[in-house]
Amino acid sequence: MKRIALDLHYLPCLEYFTVLRGVDEVFLFPEDRYTRQSYFNRTSILLANKVQTLSVPIQGRRPRIALTEVRIDAEQKWVANHLRGIQSGYGKAPFFEYFFSYFEEVLSRQETHLWALNLNLLTICLKLLRWSVKLTLVGQEGLPEDVIDLRGQIVPAGSYLDRPFYQEAAYGQNFGPNFVPNLSILDLLFCLGGAADDLLAKSQKKHEQ
Numbered sequence: 314m315k316r317i318a319l320d321l322h323y324l325p326c327l328e329y330f331t332v333l334r335g336v337d338e339v340f341l342f343p344e345d346r347y348t349r350q351s352y353f354n355r356t357s358i359l360l361a362n363k364v365q366t367l368s369v370p371i372q373g374r375r376p377r378i379a380l381t382e383v384r385i386d387a388e389q390k391w392v393a394n395h396l397r398g399i400q401s402g403y404g405k406a407p408f409f410e411y412f413f414s415y416f417e418e419v420l421s422r423q424e425t426h427l428w429a430l431n432l433n434l435l436t437i438c439l440k441l442l443r444w445s446v447k448l449t450l451v452g453q454e455g456l457p458e459d460v461i462d463l464r465g466q467i468v469p470a471g472s473y474l475d476r477p478f479y480q481e482a483a484y485g486q487n488f489g490p491n492f493v494p495n496l497s498i499l500d501l502l503f504c505l506g507g508a509a510d511d512l513l514a515k516s517q518k519k520h521e522q
Contacts, residue, residue: 316340318462321380321431322352323369324416324497328467328479330442331517334510338447340460343381343428350469353380354427356497360402361488364496367395369427381428392420399499406487408506412441416499438498442510482515 318340322329329352333339347353354369370386385391396417403409415437424430432448439446456462466476473479473495483492484505493500501509 314338314459316457316460318342318456318460318464320345320351320353320464320467321428321435322356322467323354323427323431324356324367324434324499325352325438326356326467326473326495326497327501327513327516328473328476328495330438330498330513331479332463332467333439333444333446334513334517336446338449340449340451340456341432342452342464343450344379344452345464346377347380347383352467352469353383353431355469356499358398358402358497359486359488359493359500360398364493365398365402367398367497369395369430371427381426383427384425385427385430387423387425392423396420403487403499403503406503409503411506412502415441438502441502442513443507444510477518479516480518482512484512 314337315335316338317332317336319329319332321341354371355366357364357366359365368391370389370391372384372386399413399416403413416434419430419433419437422433424433436448467478479495481492481494483494484501486492486500486504501512505512
């Protein structure tokens with residue numbers, strides 16, 4: 314049985330899911346402190362002419378508050394912008410019509426806190442990948458000895474090339490001849506559908522975590 318501890322991201326990138334693939338249980342830490350420059354509130358999708366970063370706006374200054382206390386700034390029309398961007402990028406993708414409604418429903422709930430939104434989205438992603446990964450929320454107590462702690466490993470700083478998880482495995486994307494690696498899981502799901510798991514298997518670097 315393989316168990317890991319991991320950060321919670323917003324519609325995570327492929328690197329994140331290469332870490333998750335084959336794992337039985339993931340420990341998530343809602344009481345960890347919020348830090349800037351993370352994937353907690355942003356992801357990347359592919360549009361016709363560029364890679365677009367989607368960021369969830371969050372309220373006010375956040376002096377080291379717990380992740381569960383980070384509130385979404387509802388004054389900004391970010392849900393409409395994100396849904397519009399996703400539709401623009403993937404409306405003609407092979408599996409868009411099968412999967413989009415799942416994400417539209419979660420994003421349209423108007424969650425007040427980013428942790429709850431991210432957890433709901435991750436649950437949907439695991440469902441669509443047909444992965445039976447148990448998500449366990451824990452406090453600041455110590456982890457069992459068999460749990461591999463990978464928190465703080467997948468961050469915007471640096472490159473996936475320098476980390477031991479993800480390697481580029483190309484697949485047919487919606488725009489252009491040049492493959493763009495390590496986008497949001499949305500890109501892979503909308504483009505490959507049920508074949509996403511096989512692609513993620515090819516994307517795993519062969520290493521011991």
